[in-house]
Amino acid sequence: MAERITPRTLKGFRDYPPEVMIPRERLIDTARRVYRSYGFSPIDTPALEYLEILAGKGSEETDKQLYKFQDHGGRWVGLRFDLTVPLARFAAQHINELGVPLKRYHVATVWRGENTQRGRYREFMQCDFDTIGTRSVAADIETALVIHDLLQAIHIGPFTIHLNNRMVLNGLLEKLGLAGQSVPVLRALDKLAKIGPQQVAEEMVAQAGMTAQQAADVLKLAAISGSNQDVLRSLESLVAGNALGSEGVARLADLLGGVRAAGVAEERIKLDVSIARGLDYYTGTVFETTLDALPGIGSVCSGGRYDNLAELYTSQQLPGIGASLGLDRLLAAMEELQLIEKVSTAAPVLIAYFDESRLHDYLRLATAIRAAGIGVELFPDAKKLGQQLKYADRRGFRIALIAGGDEFAAGTCQVKNLAAGTQQNVPLDEGAGSLIAAIQEMLTG
RNA sequence: GUGGCUGUAGCUCAAUUGGUUAGAGUACCAGAUUGUGGAUCUGGGUGUUGCCGGUUCAAGUCCGGUCAGCCACCCCA
Incomplete structure (x- = not known):
């Protein structure tokens, strides 16, 4: 037998199984939606940058945490350790084409070779949004509003945005x-x-x-x-x-x-002179956001105003303001508040593969339901119905569709609500319209 | 980077303090009327005790190293 390689992950790096990834993506989607609703546009930049770009700040700590190496051409390169330095470089390089104000959001992975601890990893995701090129307090206000709307949108309960300058x-x-x-x-x-x-x-x-x-x-x-x-x-x-x-x-x-x-409620905002943020580049407004139910976990969304984002890379003055969503912390909080449902399927409907001779009927059914914008999975084996339902239950499907010889003979399909245990027979009309309506009703109700 | 604690089945933990074939719950797989899941019953151990080495007649247990996790410090652009 060939020698096996032990499967393992690097210190500070994580695997994300479906039941972790599903709420994670949902949260990121919400963040993107809120950013967009204020006119922030997405950008992306390379994970790898010239070392001189990243090391420009020059502090010893930065240098220690930076993942750096020589590439195949002998260039010294490094993995980005935040999204602010890449933004500064990006702005210095493209601001003349893009113009100001530049409102961008950036959701991406960053790497820091620091010591790990709970909630501190070497690879993690940041969700930043910034407004570059204006000193107007309107941008500060808008930043606070984005934070507010974002936390509102994820239904995590009361929170407080702490402000200082x-x-x-x-x-x-x-x-x-x-x-x-x-x-x-x-x-x-x-x-x-x-x-x-x-x-x-x-x-x-x-x-x-x-x-x-x-x-x-x-x-x-x-x-x-x-x-x-x-x-x-x-x-x-x-x-x-x-x-x-x-x-x-x-x-x-x-x-x-x-x-x-x-229109933000008075109690959501608190002037708090004691918040400083560790970052020494902030020059004006600073934000921190805590959850009233879990103050102990610290800030879940922080940011502030800076005078000159890109001074290392251009003589052009680029003041700005922005903030970053603490994705991992927020997810940990949601987990603690039991706001994360244990679901490991991304589709709400499972079609039981009941009758092997009916595969094409199942496929047609699935296609029709997908065309209505509803996710469907067809079970791949004609196993016992009990096992298929058990699978549906464990994965967190909401609905199972059951159709065998009896149903096809009667021209119907069983729609089973897995959580409630109820089921109904729905006629299989042309285009599966009645079926889709029944599914939609069950999903929303 | 410094210091401390921990590491046994997918998960939570046992193993009479060094004693011979490493167990239990749960999860998982198969089955209990080849058309209905979350219950019950039956069967199945799925493990190189993280890894490497040392001490010993004997190591999950003691020692060293290493990897990983947790905690504090440091730091957190």
Whole structure:
């Protein structure tokens, strides 16, 4: 016997069986539909890019996580680790043909060679949407609305979109004479919920070179709470006299007003000065979205505004705003909330292969039902009916069609509702119209 | 990248602490009136105890390595 190769997957890489893939695709479809409804258009870019494009950001961490190698022509190449860098390159290369604003969405796989943990894999999918080429707060509002509609569309229950604006913090830092220290400050601030104000203050003193008083002043910002209007008022007085900070507060007010005008319920939106997002390229509005039922899993949709997306690749100024749906997290949440039905068939109807001499009749039936836009599977073997029904049940089919000699003689077909256990005899008329109507009624009812 | 925990059937777990042929539930397959599933009954073990090596008369059990998973740190563009 030949030596066998052990079937296995790489660390951090996953197989997706049907019952995982079906809800996954459904979620992605919903995201695409919502993105499109706002005029975002799909793009795609190569998985593999010149290493210099990907490594352009130059941070050590990036470099460590990047999958890189020499291709057959000796070129140094790497797998994309997010969709933002490819977008920047794409925009720099094509913006003159496409014009602004450029509204695109991109659903694609990315790779990071980082250490794995629950929910952190080396290959995963991102679902980004961005608006490039405008500073208008209208784009910020629209981004919030897309997040809102998306979460609404997946029926996952109440959620909260947390809003902040980097300009507020940067304005405050300017006022305190700490301009330029926003990166270490944000990094420390981001840990607030985890390690508490005391340790955050210590880290700020140690990492950002702040005095204890300055750290306390910054933490004062993070401690602001109350209704959105209360927060706005507190922020106004905190950054009073600083142009940047005041603009940030004004933009938050505009964003809030716009979202409200578009009909979003008040409780869906929360000004939250404590959210920072770890990413240091955000310069204005930042978003995080949590599920009220599962705050512990963190943000399921995050993003923000950046000043200059493509500065590494072009002299053209390309401001933008966008966000990314946390697909894996969202699916984990749906699983935990038991919103995912265990289904491993993509078609709702199974035709039992009952009578071997009737194969052509079954095929004609299937064709007619498919033509009506309904997915049908014909069981491939003329096994015992009980087994076929068991198969239908296990896979999660909704309806089984049963037709044998008796039915064909009477010119009918049995339509069986598998969940309810009920069934009815439907005449097989020309074009199977009655049958299709019965199926449709059963599927919607 | 650092440190810790774990790895037995598809899944959840057992195996008297090193003792001889690795078990149970569930799932799966076949059958129980060759036309009706989710129930019941019968039969079937489907496993290189993750992998490689070491210690020992004897290893699922102890040791080392490796691979994988989980947790914390780091980081998360």
